[in-house]
Amino acid sequence: MSGGSGAPDAGYLGGSAAPGGWLGTRDHKRIAVLFLGWSLGVFLLGIVYAVIMKLRAQSGIIDTHTYHQMLTQHGVLMVFLYVVPAIPSILGHFVLPLQLGAANMAMPGFSLWSFRFYALGTLCFLVSLFFGPTAAGWTFLTPFALTGEGAFMLMAAGLCLAALGWLVTGLNIIVTVHTRRDSGVGFFAMPLFSWGIYLAGYLLAAVGSLFAIIIVYLALSRAYAGGIFGPQSDPLLWQHYFWFVTTPAAYFALLPAVGVIGDMVAGIARKGFTGYRVTVGAMIALLGLSFTTWGLRMLGTGLSEDLGVVFAVLNLATAVPVALIAYCWLATLHRGAVLCGAPTTFVVAFLLQAGIGVAMGLCLGSLAAGRYLANTLFVTAQSHYLMMGGVMTALLAGLHWWWPKLTGRMYRQGLGRFAAGLYLVGLNLAFVPQILQGLAGVPRGVYTLPAELAGSELVSLTGVWIMITGLVLVASNLFGSLFDGPAAPANPWGAATLEWQAESPPPAGNFAAPPRAAADPYVG
C-alpha cells in the first residue's frame, strides 16, 4: 500500500479551491479539517492530563489540590470540547453533504461560525487555566463552583461559546438534511450516518442552548452569591439541571457513532444493510429516551426511591433499541464478504468496547447494584467504555473509512490493523482495573488510592501507555499517508453511498457530475 503512485488532485485541499483560504472558509470539507486539527489538540491536552493524574499513584507527581484541578480540566476538555462534539463536528461536516449529494451545508456561514465558536470557547478555557484553574469537578458541583478559586467566569464563557457552536451546528445539520438532498435522496434512503447526524442535530440544538443557559445561570449565581444555584439553594438542584442537559449530550455523540458503524458494517460486508428501517426506528427511540435517563446519574445523591425506579426502568428501556441496532449490524455482517482492512478492525473494536459499556449500564440500572456503584470508579470506567471505547473508537473507525475521501491518500492497512489492536488491548488494560476497583467500592475522584490497589493501578497505567502507543501509530499511519501514501481512488472500499461517487479528495463543489442516488443507499 506504500510507495505512492503520483500525487492526487488536491481537490478542496488545494490553495485556490475555496474562497476565504482556510480560516475564513465556508467549504464544509475545510471546516471539517479545521475541526479535526483543533479537536486533536484538545484531545492531546486531555491525554496529558490523564497521564499525569494516573502517575500520581506511583510518583505523587501532583498534590491533592492540583489533582482535583486536573480532574476538572480533563473532564471539561475530553467531554465538552472533544468527545461529545467530535463526530458531528468532524465527520458530520465532512460527510453529510457528500452523502446527500449536496455541494455544501445549507448554511455555510453557520459552519464557519460553529468552528469559530468552538475555537474561541476552547481558547477562553485555555486562558482561564493561566488565571487559576477551577477545582469544582467537571460537573461544576455547587458550592465549589460558586466559591472556589479559579477563573471560573472565563471558563464558563468558554463553555457557553462551545455550546453556541453546538446549537449552530445542530441547526445547520437539520436545515441541510431538509433542504439539500439535491440528488433525490429520499428521507428513508439516507445512509445511516446521515440519519445519526440528523437526529444528533436536534440534540445539538436543544442541548447547546440549554447548556449555555444553565452555565450562564451558574455564573450569575457565582457573581452575585445568590440566584437559582446560589449558596442558599439545594446543591442537588444544580446537579439535576446539569445531568438533565448533559446526558442527552452523550446521545449526540452516540447516535452519530451508531451511524458511522452502520455505514461501515454495510460497506465492509459488501452487502445492503439488513434492517435499515428497524435501525432508523431504534435510533429515533434512543433520541426520545435521551432526555429521560438523566435521573439514574443521581442515584448516588439521595434520589427518592420512586424516582429511582422510574429512571431505572427508563434506562433499562434503552436496551431494546440497542439490541435492535446490534441485531441489524450482526445480520448485515452475517455471510458478508467482509473486507480485512483497518476499518474492519476498528468496527470490531467498537462492537466489543461499546458492548462492555452497555453491559455495565445494565448493572447500573439494576437498582441495588446501581445505588452501590453510583459513586464509584465503576461509573468512571463505564463512561470511559462508552465514550472512549464507543464514541472515540467510532470516530477512529470513521476516520479510517473516510480518510481516503478526506485526503485522497491511502494509508497502510496492516499498520492500521495493528494500531487498532494495540488501542483495543490498551483500552481494556486501562479500564478493566477501574471496573474491579469500582466493584470494590473505591469512590471516584479520590486522590489517595488504597495501597492494595498499587498493582492494579500499574496494570492500568501500562494500559494507558499501550493505548497511547496505538494512537500514535494511528496518527503516524494516517498523517504519514499524506507524504507517502498512494493516491486513493474515488471508491476504495467499493461502497455504494453517494460520497464515494465524488473524487478523492472531492473538489470544492463536491461532484463533477450529479451523483446518482439509488433507492437502497447501500446497493449502488
Add this chain to the structure above:
Amino acid sequence: MGAEVPPSRPAGRPNPALLGAWTLAAAALAGWAFVAGFGGFLDQAVAPFGTYDIAVTARQWSWSFTYPNGWTADTLHVPLDRPVRLTLASEDVMHGLSVPALRLSEAIVPGRAGEAWFEADVADTFELRSDIYSGDGYSGMRTALIAESPAAFDAWLTRVSDIFSGRTDVEVGELLYNRKGCVACHSLDGTKRVGPSFLDAYGHEVETRDGGRVLADDAYIRESILEPNAVIVAGYEPVMTPYAGQITDREIAAVTAWLKTLSGHGGAEAAAVPDTTGADAGQKETE
C-alpha cells in the same frame, strides 16, 4: 483496492422470528436486571423495626457519630447481628457515607435529614469513607467502622461514656458545662447572657426576683440545676429547662466542684479561670 472488492449485493430482510426473539431476550435481560435489583433497593430504603440508632454528622473533612446515650465518637462502633439505623446530617457541603464491605452508600445533603441502615454479621473493622467530592480533604475523609459482639459493644460504650474515668471531678464539671448546653446561657467571664455568669457565682449571696437574698451554696446549685425556676436571680427570666432526670447526683457534685474553682469563695483552685467557652476538648473518644 477498489478493483479487488466485489460489488455490494442487496441485503435480505431481517428474519422477523429471530429479530423478535433477540429483542425479547434483550428485554428479558433488562427486566431481570431490574427485578434482581429491585428487592435489595427497597430493603435498603426502608429500615426494619428495632434498629439501634446512631446519629452521623459529616463535615469538611471529618465524621462524628453520636450514640443514644449522647456520647460522640469519631469512629463508628456497632453491635453485630442487629440492624443499625444511621441518621445523616451535614454541617457544610454534600458528603457521601460509604462502607463498601457492607454495600452501604448514602448521600448526605446539607439541609436534609438522611437515613441509612445496615446490619453487620462479621466482627471486623471496615473502612468508612466519603464517596462524594467535598473539596481538597475529600480523599482523607475516612474512619473505621468497628463491628463487634453486642457484649463487646456495650462494654466499649460504657467504658468511653464514663466521663469520670480518668478525669477529676473539676474536669468532669467543665466537660458537662460544655456538653449539657450550659455554655449557651452562662458565661465564665462575668458577661450577662440569658442566665447569670458562673464567674464568682459560687459562695456569693445573690438577690432574687422576689426581693429576697440567697446564698449560692451546694444546695442552691443543686436546686438551680434540677428545678431552676424555683428561685430566680433578679434581672433574669424563668426560662431555663429543668435538668431533673437528665443529670446524676455525681455529675451535679462535679459541676459544683468546678463552679467553686471559678469563685473567690470556692477555695484555692479559684485563682485561675479557665477559658473553656466553646471548647470541647474531652468530648470525643479517639481510636
